[in-house]
Amino acid sequence: MRVLGIDPGSTVTGFGVVERAGAGVTHLAHGTLRPRKGAPLATRLGTLLEGLSEVIEAHAPEVVVIERVFVSANPRSALVLGQARGVAMASAASRGVPVVEYAPSQIKQAVVGTGAATKHQVQAMVKTLLALPKAPAQDAADALAAAICHAHAGRLSALLEGEAPGRRGGRGRQGGRGYVVRRVR
């Protein structure tokens, strides 16, 4: 199962692609899209749409994961976030890729083990879990964390269906390229 996480934002949008095979979750790609700052809003949103469409075509994810939004007290920032978020969701759905949402606390819980984790903890654990040479930029780390959260949820379903890692040649214990779910709980 290949999962694309997207962390949409008005100035920076992070993305991250992971793949779950049995008990392991491996890193495929991550990055950030930064439409030109001085450009008009519509141009930036158009650039975002094109960039995400390219990412989706390049990596052919089976599912896109976006963090659920708990609206703040500020309607202006909610509008701005909504605009980028709408583009991200539409870019996936218009290509037939389903979009799932997780609460921020669920994503932190899956990656750090506590729903109250800091941004820095998420970055550090994403680096560790995916065995990356260095921590990804914050927006990309958040996107990877969302993708890991879903891959993890899918892996639990697989476990329930009897695909326990112990019966599959110990894939659950592989180091370096994946992570062991026990560490994540």
Next chain:
Amino acid sequence: MRVLGIDPGSTVTGFGVVERAGAGVTHLAHGTLRPRKGAPLATRLGTLLEGLSEVIEAHAPEVVVIERVFVSANPRSALVLGQARGVAMASAASRGVPVVEYAPSQIKQAVVGTGAATKHQVQAMVKTLLALPKAPAQDAADALAAAICHAHAGRLSALLEGEAPGRRGGRGRQGGRGYVVRRVR
């Protein structure tokens, strides 16, 4: 000059296409896009993206007009509106069509003659100005009004450049298929 007005919304998005030739503004098309109500948010936004992309390809507007948003006190509705609005802007910009915004009061002023016009007045005046057999649905009427506002602004520029309707065979007085700007002021 061909102008596409879009009135984005979470459940209904109106669109309207008008053309300015000299002093006249003629109606080309209008309608509403209504993604299936029970569908997931991302699916609805994807449907909206596809629908607007089809409208843009079918009518090849030179410019897209969207009403500027004055954010209300409700962050939740700002987020929801932002999502549809982001998709509308990106659908135009990703096809290289510039997007312009007008304040709601500017649009009402251009169509009804007062920035404090009601929705019903806008509907009625859009019907009259474009000589339509019946008033368009409210969202389509708002989209047509936005398009007329921009076409009107462009016509004023044309006037300032010496293209006065009186010197062009009285196009400004044509009935039925266009409107005379004097009535709009």
